[in-house]
Amino acid sequence: MSTVQQLQLPQRGERLTVVSVERPTPSPDEVCIRAKAVALNPLDWKNRAFGIVVPAWPAVLGVDGAGIVEAVGDAVKDFKVGDEVLSLCGMAARAGAFQEIITVPVNLVAKKPASLSFEEAASLPICYLTAAASVSGLGVPLTHLDPTGSSSLKSILVVGGSSGVGAGAIQLLRMALPSATILTTSSPQHHERLLALGATQCFDRSAQEDTSAIRAATPDGAGVDAILDAVAATATEPSIFSALNPAGPKLVSHPVTGQDPQAPEGVQIRPVMGRQVFASKGGHAAMSALTGLVESGKYKLPTKIEVVGKGLDAISPGLDRLMKGVSGTKLVVSL
Template identity: 50%
Template sequence: MSIQQYQLTQKGGPFALTKVPLPKPGPGQVSIRPRAVALNGIDWKNLAFGAIIRSYPAVLGIDASGVVEAVGEGVTAFKAGDEVMSYAHGIIGQGAFAEVYTVAQHEVAKKPSGLSFEQAVSLPVIFLTAAATIVVGLNVELPGLSKLSNPNQPKSILVLGGSSGVGASAIQLLRIALPSVTIITTSSAPHHAHLKSLGANVVLERSAQSDAAALKAATPGGAGVDAVIDTVGAGPDSPAVFEAIKADGPKLYALVVTRPDAKLPAGLQSTLVGAENILKQEPTALQYLVKIVEEGKFKLPIKIEVVGKGFEAIEKGLGRFPANVSGTKLVVTL
């Protein structure tokens, strides 16, 4: 039996819809027939620049939701027909832009009740990355997921790129992890009210990233921030961000892997993080996501726009990057 994969044939494209054998799940694996896939910045970077892809043809796609096709030996949490969402390996060319794809069981979770496939597919990667910035990057415990012993908890945290999916997710998770922490974030004006509704104390214009005085003024006593979560790689281009870090604080800096080669000042406790980090440290992370969504503690962080139906809509949707996607998750229905 064969399926179709939407393969990227070379850097820059084109894509080709190609028949390949139906993948079979191995021990501990789950194969999924996606009903919706999300489009992410890394998909565009891999298409345009071959950012991480090293061989072709490649199958992109790191977020998907759909129905379990089959399970491998030892898998008991899922069965054929279950509605699920998952993280997939499109970052290295083994992703979800296919009629059926296969992942490890800890990269899958039941679709939250009440969410459509298109809503659910917007969550896995941005949640996992945000959780990694907090648990791995800042060494802060997420109640019900991680157990960490860190007596020096940050009292004020700056989230750069609050209107991104990772930024809006991190704000919500910080409010769960540290109910009394001061959360400061940056975004363009249209997103300010939404980010405050998610838990941010202060929302500043993006231009404040170049104004150390404005950033410090937003912190308790004007002392500066204890920690920075940089979801968009903005800090390395904005020296004022580092000037706003409290001189005698923990100086924590969690940088999402969008800028793996970024140069940071000496003296920071910096960590480069992505979705894989939290999955390795906390394999039940996606199940935790389902729990907090169903308890009403975690809302869809950004708006969803369905850009089309069918594999051919993927290339058109990726053409929207890097502009015109602020505060929006682009989704394709399959």
């Protein structure tokens, strides 16, 4: 029997362990990818500790991977053996990123932009999809997937602009709303980069406590139409809601993190999951369209990357490091 290695989590809270398993073969609509790099996400350490969205045990964690196509199912037309790709991963052990051969449905896979290393490419998928879901959650169209959509929002606050989700959302919002006021919060060392990605003005995180400067930066000084809370900060810092224009649509979207904000009266809160994008208008092409977005320069790497090691054994210490927090950085492991 030919075997490959995977990093298994036997149960929540236990140790990640390298295990040999039978080499996978693809179903008709699946792609097997030899992993060359994986990115580490907050969801991975939360799953390791609490198993929050683990469908079955033992689990193979990891939602972001990049590598080389090893095998394709009979119905797969758009990829062939040897193609360099990136993929959203996870939701089944064979699909987890933290293994030698990742087996995923073809709609989760995109060609790797030639300009990106495997490590850079691995940093993209889940943050891009979650940024897209957060933008959609505000009713703003994803113009690269649905060019006919429109939105009347004129001003939006992106909370946590230096996160992978936040910096992705700023870019997608700017594509959809070329003349909107897009304000964002982050620590100051990221402001120049976030302006280059499309933000109109950046604020230190202290503006989340006293939002007067944010409100003053909106066109009429009355506050923003909507908040895209990339880091679910509204759950612990409800003062952020005071940035909203009381006479505006008062929309708030945020990725699901397990911490739910309490909506003040009249505020509509829309929690989103990255995978929701596939069900949105044009969303079936969400991953394949990412290649063109990057190659055309419309979507840049949202964060810098830092390679924290090589091999499956480097993933667990990498997750320990991620738990302590990162700033404008995606941690990546080469395989």
